[in-house]
Amino acid sequence: MLTILFIVLFIWIFGGLIKLSFRAAWGLTKLLCVFLFLPILLIGLVIGGLIYVALPLLLIAGLVALLARA
Template sequence: MFTIFFIALLLWFIGSVLRLAIRATWGITKIVFSLVVLPVVAIVAAFAGLMTIALPVLLVVGIITLIANLIRG
């Protein structure tokens, strides 16, 4: 009886820790992409002569960020 109770609590604990880990990883991934990957892609595209692609992407991301900040308050 105690074994079943222990296994149920252990699975509950593992599930809650796994949910926390996924949320933390998602937050870290968003930060890394917004601070590292997107600027690097824009710089590489500009240096590669793809300014016609880099500029619209930069403008779209800027507009989305502005709207998101206005909605968030």
């Protein structure tokens, strides 16, 4: 009986910690994408001569940023 109680509490506590870690990892992933990968991608596209691809991506990102703040 104590073993079952231990297993249930163990899964409950560490399940919550795993859930918290996934939420934190998702937040870090969003930050990296916005502040690191997107600017590097846009700069790489411009240097590579693909300004016609980089400009619409920049406009879409700007519109999403404006709408997210509102």
